[in-house]
Amino acid sequence: MDPRIRRRSPDDLPGCVAALAAVHGTDRYPMVWPGDPAGWLAPDGLLGAWVATVDDVVAGHVLLTADVGIAPVATVGRLFVAPGDGAGGSRGCCSTTCGSTPGGTG
Numbered sequence: 001m002d003p004r005i006r007r008r009s010p011d012d013l014p015g016c017v018a019a020l021a022a023v024h025g026t027d028r029y030p031m032v033w034p035g036d037p038a039g040w041l042a043p044d045g046l047l048g049a050w051v052a053t054v055d056d057v058v059a060g061h062v063l064l065t066a067d068v069g070i071a072p073v074a075t076v077g078r079l080f081v082a083p084g085d086g087a088g089g090s091r092g093c094c095s096t097t098c099g100s101t102p103g104g105t106g
Helices: 010-027 090-097
Strands: 003-007 046-054 057-068 072-081
Touching: 010 046, 010 057, 010 072, 046 072
Parallel strands: none
Antiparallel strands: 003 046, 046 057, 057 072
16 A cells, blocks of 8 residues: 555546545535536635545545635635545545645645
8 A cells, every 4th residue: 555645636636536426425525416526626716735645546635725705714625535445445544644744745
């Protein structure tokens, strides 16, 4: 198992949509499936997006968006981890990997 966290690239979107579909099927996130799931993963105000991969397969996703209400802030969103087979699956891997600093991958 080779877990990594890195910036999302346009080539990652099909894998992100597949992981999101798996999450939706097991956990009902998002509650309402978007008509354009790839577009849903690229909302207005996007500051950056990252993927967790295991052996080059997308296992998780997170993004930051700008929220320019009273004061400019960044909001974490579209955070999900694909279902896996227990602690050895992608969820166990991502919870371990994401708990560390991804030095230089931001």
